[in-house]
Structure formats: C-alpha cells, structure tokens
Amino acid sequence: MANIKEIARIAGVSVTTVSRVLNNHPYVSKDKRAAVLDTIDQLNYTRNMNAVHLITGRTGAVAVILPFINFFYFSIVMDGLAHEALLAQYRLILCQTNYSPEEELKVLEMLRNKEIDGVVIVSTALQPEVIEEYTAYGPIVTCQNSGERRFSSVYIEHYAAFRHGLQYLIGKGYRKIGYCEGRQNGSSSSIRQSAFREFLAENKLPFQEAWMIYDCMTEEHGAAAARSLLEMRERPDAVIVSGDHVAAGLIIESRKHGLRIPEDLAVMGFDNQPIGRLLEITTIDNQLYEMGASAFRIIHEQIRGDSTLPVYRKLAYRIIERSTV
Amino acid sequence: MANIKEIARIAGVSVTTVSRVLNNHPYVSKDKRAAVLDTIDQLNYTRNMNAVHLITGRTGAVAVILPFINFFYFSIVMDGLAHEALLAQYRLILCQTNYSPEEELKVLEMLRNKEIDGVVIVSTALQPEVIEEYTAYGPIVTCQNSGERRFSSVYIEHYAAFRHGLQYLIGKGYRKIGYCEGRQNGSSSSIRQSAFREFLAENKLPFQEAWMIYDCMTEEHGAAAARSLLEMRERPDAVIVSGDHVAAGLIIESRKHGLRIPEDLAVMGFDNQPIGRLLEITTIDNQLYEMGASAFRIIHEQIRGDSTLPVYRKLAYRIIERSTV
Structure with a gap:
C-alpha cells in the first residue's frame, strides 16, 4: 500500500515535504508540490487488498453489531469502542441491525468468511447458542450478560x-x-x-x-x-x-x-x-463508555492471540447523589 | 452465505421456525430447535468472502472518514449517514483519522485496493487535489465545500x-x-x-x-x-x-x-x-443530519452507476427565533 515514505522515495523529496503537501502547508516549492502529486498519480497500480487479506489472514477490521447508532445508550458504548479502536489502529465496521436476527447472522457470516477479525455485539436478538456456533471462526465479545459461554462478555448488571x-x-x-x-x-x-x-x-x-x-x-x-x-x-x-x-x-x-x-x-x-x-x-x-472500551480491549487481545479463553467482565455501578431525589 | 432460508431448507423446518429459534421464541419444539442449531453447525464451510469480492467487484461497504466519532457535530452527520446506509443495506466502515493525512490516505487506498465501494469524507485535512487523484478508483463524496471537483460534495455554507x-x-x-x-x-x-x-x-x-x-x-x-x-x-x-x-x-x-x-x-x-x-x-x-443522509444517497447512486457526474449540493440554513436572543 502506498504510504508517505513510498511517495517521498519515488518523488525524490523528504517525508516532511510529502506531509506538507498533504497538509497544504505554505512552505513547499511549486516543483516539489507537483512532484508529490504526480507520484501519487503514478502509483496507479491496484494491488488488490482482498488478495492480501487472503494471504495474511488479518483484515484490521472489527465489526460492531448494534441495533441503532442514534440511540444514546449505544452511542456512548460506541464512543468507548471507537476510542480504543483508534489507539489500536483498527477499523470498526458499523452494522446497524435493527434487532433483525437475519441481519445479525450476516455479520457473523463475515467472521466465518474472514472479512473481519472479530465481532463486538453491543446488543442482540440472537440466542447465545447461535453466537457460540461462530466462535470457531474468530473472537466475539458481547456487551450483555450471556452467562459463561464460549465467547467473552463485558456487561452491566x-x-x-x-x-x-x-x-x-x-x-x-x-x-x-x-x-x-x-x-x-x-x-x-x-x-x-x-x-x-x-x-x-x-x-x-x-x-x-x-x-x-x-x-x-x-x-x-x-x-x-x-x-x-x-x-x-x-x-x-x-x-x-x-x-x-x-x-x-x-x-x-x-x-x-x-x-x-x-x-x-x-x-x-x-x-x-x-x-x-x-x-x-x-x-x-453504569459505565457505558467503559463497557465499549473494555469490549474492544478484550477483542483486540484475542485477535493478537495474547489470550484465547473467554473473559466475563462485570462492570460496577453506583448511585451519584445530587439534587433531584 | 448461509441465510435463514438455507438453514430452514437443510434443517427441514419452516423459515418461521428458524426465525423463532434465533429469536428465542417459546413455541418451538426441542427437536426442531436442535435441528436448527445442528444445521447452523453443519454449515461449517468457509466460502471466503474476499474471494467473492474479487469476482463481483462490489463489497457492500462504504468507508466514512471523520476525525472523531464523539464530537457532536460529526455524530449528527453520522446519524444521517447510518440511517440511509441501513435503508440501502450497506455497511459503514468508520475511520477515525484524528485529522492525520496519513490515516486519511490509508482509507483512500482502501478504495484503490477495492476493499470498499466508496468513501464519504465528513471532514478532512487533505487537499482537494489529493482527493481528486482517487476518484479514478470509485466514488467519493465530501461534506465540505471543495469547489467544483472531480468528486461530489454536499455542504453547508x-x-x-x-x-x-x-x-x-x-x-x-x-x-x-x-x-x-x-x-x-x-x-x-x-x-x-x-x-x-x-x-x-x-x-x-x-x-x-x-x-x-x-x-x-x-x-x-x-x-x-x-x-x-x-x-x-x-x-x-x-x-x-x-x-x-x-x-x-x-x-x-x-x-x-x-x-x-x-x-x-x-x-x-x-x-x-x-x-x-x-x-x-x-x-x-444547518441541517447536519440531512448532510449525512444526502452524502450517503449521492454515493449510493454513484456506486449503482445511476449517476456518474459529480454532484455539488449546497444545503440551506435558517435562523430559528426562540427566546435567548
């Protein structure tokens, strides 16, 4: 995959210059700017990434099953997930399923088909037994208490x-x-x-x-x-x-x-x-943000192979006394 | 890909029964339930989806470049995008780039590498000229006014x-x-x-x-x-x-x-x-939700090939008079 170093090498300029061109920084000569843009243009080969995935067996992507993104509860969990995914340089594939079991199965099939490295299930209409069937293909973490299953869970009581x-x-x-x-x-x-x-x-x-x-x-x-x-x-x-x-x-x-x-x-x-x-x-x-963050950390450990046994993590809750009760 | 109909056919039960098992509905006999779960287990073949993508040239996924998911402005745009993506049965790949040009280029490279069908850029640190280089590989829509470019835009003034x-x-x-x-x-x-x-x-x-x-x-x-x-x-x-x-x-x-x-x-x-x-x-x-919804509708039209020319859509704004001014 063409990256800044590769572009710099081919264009015969420094990495800093490439970065400046991309950032629209003023201190770049017209010639160097043209060289960088030409190089990006010349790197016009398609090294099909799907073929690369076939070889490496790793996609750098985790799918997230959630019914709706625009429901507050889920959006906070999503924040936690997204923050940790960014740190780990992982992409999140957002799968809004509207609690449709068929839609959720499609996402689990992506795991079987090696399109993704793992699945985080924020909320599901599927039975735990069905989810367990897919643990053979890669790590799965749910954000619900599903009992001691073959997949991990991080949950609020x-x-x-x-x-x-x-x-x-x-x-x-x-x-x-x-x-x-x-x-x-x-x-x-x-x-x-x-x-x-x-x-x-x-x-x-x-x-x-x-x-x-x-x-x-x-x-x-x-x-x-x-x-x-x-x-x-x-x-x-x-x-x-x-x-x-x-x-x-x-x-x-x-x-x-x-x-x-x-x-x-x-x-x-x-x-x-x-x-x-x-x-x-x-x-x-009830630590919704931490639930998302924790779910990503667990799945990332399991993708890397640092741990393979399922983890069941119960999050604490507490009442914050203020003035409306 | 195994779907509910396929499972029903192989298990010798109705689609309704499969749906009930998946939904944990009480009115399913123990035998039928076992048959459904066994079938899912037996459908244990890996038809690698990356290979399928190589053949069809379509992934059903659109990447979204945005600096941060947990910034209110972006989360409303994301709502609009996600709503339309769900209607179109498309997956969104969320790429938080923290305004890093290198991270943004990686996402555009996914388009070149045919990992995705299109890119929606909610906010970017890249120059329009750099983005234009990638329009050769698939449709791109920005949510910024980038002028009349080779890619589409839907924007607020x-x-x-x-x-x-x-x-x-x-x-x-x-x-x-x-x-x-x-x-x-x-x-x-x-x-x-x-x-x-x-x-x-x-x-x-x-x-x-x-x-x-x-x-x-x-x-x-x-x-x-x-x-x-x-x-x-x-x-x-x-x-x-x-x-x-x-x-x-x-x-x-x-x-x-x-x-x-x-x-x-x-x-x-x-x-x-x-x-x-x-x-x-x-x-x-300023119609942030509509900006996201519109961006998805445009990219979806372009992926389907219904329209190929870039679209520049300016959204209206209006003052809503209430009581704080």
Missing part, C-alpha cells in the same frame, strides 16, 4: 443496578414510582422492566400501567412524558428514567409547569451524562 | 450561515459579541473564525481575544465558558455558540449565577438540537 436505584428511592420515602424507558423490547430495557415490576410487587408498592412510559429516547420524549404526568389525576411522586438526557427533558418541562423537583416529583436518571451533571440530576453511573 | 447569525445579533442591538467554538483547527471552525473576525471588523464592532473561547465541545465546556465570562471585568452582551448542547451548558450555568438570558447575556446556538428546543435557544439550523 442492569437488573441489580435498577433495583438499587429503586431501593434508593424508597429509602428516601417515595412509594408511588413511575418509570420512563426507551425501546420497550430492547434486551436491557426488558431486564429493567422485570426489575421494576418485581421490585414493586415485593415491596407492595402501587403499580399503575399508566406510570410506565415507553419510547422515551430523546430530550423531547422526556418533555412529552412530563406533560403526560401532569395530565394524570393521580401521578407518581418519583420517576426513574432510563437516560439522563431524557430525565433532563422531563425536569425542564416539569419546572416550566411549576412543578418543584424533587418536592413535587423526584427524578432519578441513568448513565451519568454531562447534561445530568449540569442539571444536578441524581443518577446511576 | 458555514461562512454565510455564521455571518447571518451575527447579522441577526447586531439587528437586535448587540455590539459586544463573544464566540464559543469547538476545536480551534477544525475545517468548518476555521471558516467560522474568519467569518467572525471579518464581520466584526467590517461592522466596527469591538474585538477581544478573551471573548473567543475555544475547545467548547460538551455541555460542561459550555458551563466552564459561562464561568469564564462571569469572571471578566468587561464581558460581551451576546455570545454565538457552536452547538446547542454547549449553549445549553452555558445558559444553565449562567442562570445559576443569576444572569438573565437574554437581558444580561444573549445566546445564539447552532445545529437545532433537541436540547435547544427544550431550553428555547435561538439557533441556526
């Missing part, structure tokens, strides 16, 4: 973290608890829903279907949730909200309508996002 | 949009104008900086170096900018802020310290983000 948040709320005296969630059928949101229902039942707290508000994915959905709450004849005295950005929308809109936070409505967020720090939202830090 | 915002501020009577910007050396931020300095000079408005605040990339940087402004002996009466999320941090922090917005400090945002709508931030909508 969504169930325990969510219960911990609820416990904190009842410890503060709240009993009528509502819940704002993103996609109803996401794998971690299903876990949180179970945690919610079970916790309420165990603690004999009132459960109202109307207090479960779904499809809260943006700041504006949070604001809409606030308006729904305001219209209720009986409303919860606290809400637990999946995502600080959604909680921010809910809080700002509630205050516009004269509600005091937390006196009239306590709000507990999730994810410890910058907007939560600004608005002093009490939140659960 | 950063210079005009920014001046339009400044004009709006002086139309409202503000004369002491400050400026919060992200990365000082980003290509669009350099354009905005020129627009700012030139506009102030032309209109004989006071310019103070201290009123140019850089490295404002997050909500918290916005809050820090508010604290810097509060400490100034003489501070601007209006600020133009690159990014509504940064403006949100600045506004929330300013209010905490008793500043009235816009009476004590007017704030004009950028990007028309959800948080800006919630906080009623006056902003410039």
Whole structure:
C-alpha cells in the first residue's frame, strides 16, 4: 500500500515535504508540490487488498453489531469502542441491525468468511447458542450478560443496578414510582422492566400501567412524558428514567409547569451524562463508555492471540447523589 | 452465505421456525430447535468472502472518514449517514483519522485496493487535489465545500450561515459579541473564525481575544465558558455558540449565577438540537443530519452507476427565533 515514505522515495523529496503537501502547508516549492502529486498519480497500480487479506489472514477490521447508532445508550458504548479502536489502529465496521436476527447472522457470516477479525455485539436478538456456533471462526465479545459461554462478555448488571436505584428511592420515602424507558423490547430495557415490576410487587408498592412510559429516547420524549404526568389525576411522586438526557427533558418541562423537583416529583436518571451533571440530576453511573472500551480491549487481545479463553467482565455501578431525589 | 432460508431448507423446518429459534421464541419444539442449531453447525464451510469480492467487484461497504466519532457535530452527520446506509443495506466502515493525512490516505487506498465501494469524507485535512487523484478508483463524496471537483460534495455554507447569525445579533442591538467554538483547527471552525473576525471588523464592532473561547465541545465546556465570562471585568452582551448542547451548558450555568438570558447575556446556538428546543435557544439550523443522509444517497447512486457526474449540493440554513436572543 502506498504510504508517505513510498511517495517521498519515488518523488525524490523528504517525508516532511510529502506531509506538507498533504497538509497544504505554505512552505513547499511549486516543483516539489507537483512532484508529490504526480507520484501519487503514478502509483496507479491496484494491488488488490482482498488478495492480501487472503494471504495474511488479518483484515484490521472489527465489526460492531448494534441495533441503532442514534440511540444514546449505544452511542456512548460506541464512543468507548471507537476510542480504543483508534489507539489500536483498527477499523470498526458499523452494522446497524435493527434487532433483525437475519441481519445479525450476516455479520457473523463475515467472521466465518474472514472479512473481519472479530465481532463486538453491543446488543442482540440472537440466542447465545447461535453466537457460540461462530466462535470457531474468530473472537466475539458481547456487551450483555450471556452467562459463561464460549465467547467473552463485558456487561452491566442492569437488573441489580435498577433495583438499587429503586431501593434508593424508597429509602428516601417515595412509594408511588413511575418509570420512563426507551425501546420497550430492547434486551436491557426488558431486564429493567422485570426489575421494576418485581421490585414493586415485593415491596407492595402501587403499580399503575399508566406510570410506565415507553419510547422515551430523546430530550423531547422526556418533555412529552412530563406533560403526560401532569395530565394524570393521580401521578407518581418519583420517576426513574432510563437516560439522563431524557430525565433532563422531563425536569425542564416539569419546572416550566411549576412543578418543584424533587418536592413535587423526584427524578432519578441513568448513565451519568454531562447534561445530568449540569442539571444536578441524581443518577446511576453504569459505565457505558467503559463497557465499549473494555469490549474492544478484550477483542483486540484475542485477535493478537495474547489470550484465547473467554473473559466475563462485570462492570460496577453506583448511585451519584445530587439534587433531584 | 448461509441465510435463514438455507438453514430452514437443510434443517427441514419452516423459515418461521428458524426465525423463532434465533429469536428465542417459546413455541418451538426441542427437536426442531436442535435441528436448527445442528444445521447452523453443519454449515461449517468457509466460502471466503474476499474471494467473492474479487469476482463481483462490489463489497457492500462504504468507508466514512471523520476525525472523531464523539464530537457532536460529526455524530449528527453520522446519524444521517447510518440511517440511509441501513435503508440501502450497506455497511459503514468508520475511520477515525484524528485529522492525520496519513490515516486519511490509508482509507483512500482502501478504495484503490477495492476493499470498499466508496468513501464519504465528513471532514478532512487533505487537499482537494489529493482527493481528486482517487476518484479514478470509485466514488467519493465530501461534506465540505471543495469547489467544483472531480468528486461530489454536499455542504453547508458555514461562512454565510455564521455571518447571518451575527447579522441577526447586531439587528437586535448587540455590539459586544463573544464566540464559543469547538476545536480551534477544525475545517468548518476555521471558516467560522474568519467569518467572525471579518464581520466584526467590517461592522466596527469591538474585538477581544478573551471573548473567543475555544475547545467548547460538551455541555460542561459550555458551563466552564459561562464561568469564564462571569469572571471578566468587561464581558460581551451576546455570545454565538457552536452547538446547542454547549449553549445549553452555558445558559444553565449562567442562570445559576443569576444572569438573565437574554437581558444580561444573549445566546445564539447552532445545529437545532433537541436540547435547544427544550431550553428555547435561538439557533441556526444547518441541517447536519440531512448532510449525512444526502452524502450517503449521492454515493449510493454513484456506486449503482445511476449517476456518474459529480454532484455539488449546497444545503440551506435558517435562523430559528426562540427566546435567548
């Protein structure tokens, strides 16, 4: 592959000069500039990289299976992955699968077909048994707790973290608890829903279907949730909200309508996002960025062959006490 | 490549059954479940995809060159790209280049080496002449105004949009104008900086170096900018802020310290983000999402061969009047 050194050698100029031409630096003579551009032009051979991959068996690419890139939870995980991939000089192939098992299988087939060196599965609709079938072809890491499988996982205990948040709320005296969630059928949101229902039942707290508000994915959905709450004849005295950005929308809109936070409505967020720090939202830090970063580090170690046994890494969570509960 | 239909055929079950097994649906008999999993296991042949690419000359992948994924501006463009790629069943290869020309060249070399079908360049450190050299190998679209080149571009007129915002501020009577910007050396931020300095000079408005605040990339940087402004002996009466999320941090922090917005400090945002709508931030909508979506649609047309001539698409911008100016 033509690189700066090769271009410099053929053009008969220094590497610095090539770099300056590429950077549009002013101190390069017209002749040298022309020589560099001509050389890039002359290096007009196609050494087909797919053939190179056939020989080396390494592609420098890792595929990432995630349902949607524009969902906040996934974009934070993606940040962590992308940061580590850049450090390792790896490319990430973004595979948005919209929770379609067929789409996810296609990505796993890329591993079998040696188009990629590994797969990170941020969230999946596939069963662990199906994923295990593909571990024969290369390393796979999931960002979900899949138990002790033939593939690695790095995960948050969504169930325990969510219960911990609820416990904190009842410890503060709240009993009528509502819940704002993103996609109803996401794998971690299903876990949180179970945690919610079970916790309420165990603690004999009132459960109202109307207090479960779904499809809260943006700041504006949070604001809409606030308006729904305001219209209720009986409303919860606290809400637990999946995502600080959604909680921010809910809080700002509630205050516009004269509600005091937390006196009239306590709000507990999730994810410890910058907007939560600004608005002093009490939140659960569940280390989403670290989950992505960790997933990449594990897969990179396994690609390099430094470790081959699957790793199961559970991340810690903690409540950050601020002023909205 | 093994797909659901192939698995169903070999396992002797219906496509619905395979889908149910993959989805962990309860209504599947143990036998059928075993048959499906066995089949996936038996389809244990490696039809090397790199060889397939050699024959078809099509990879189903487009590389995206962008400096950083976790910079808000780029992440919105990425949303637009990712949405269209999903519709077109294309994979995006995310290449974070940190504005390194050598890293960017590596991605363009992937095009020469037929590892990808096209390249979308969201922001680049390379000269247009260098990019033009690679148009011989496949379609390239930039998200910057590069003039009429051999490659396509879809772009915002950063210079005009920014001046339009400044004009709006002086139309409202503000004369002491400050400026919060992200990365000082980003290509669009350099354009905005020129627009700012030139506009102030032309209109004989006071310019103070201290009123140019850089490295404002997050909500918290916005809050820090508010604290810097509060400490100034003489501070601007209006600020133009690159990014509504940064403006949100600045506004929330300013209010905490008793500043009235816009009476004590007017704030004009950028990007028309959800948080800006919630906080009623006056902003410039510059269609970042549409820029990404458009870039993908153009490159997809060119890959399919529906159009081969380069396209230069200028996106409109508009001021959204709300309550912070």
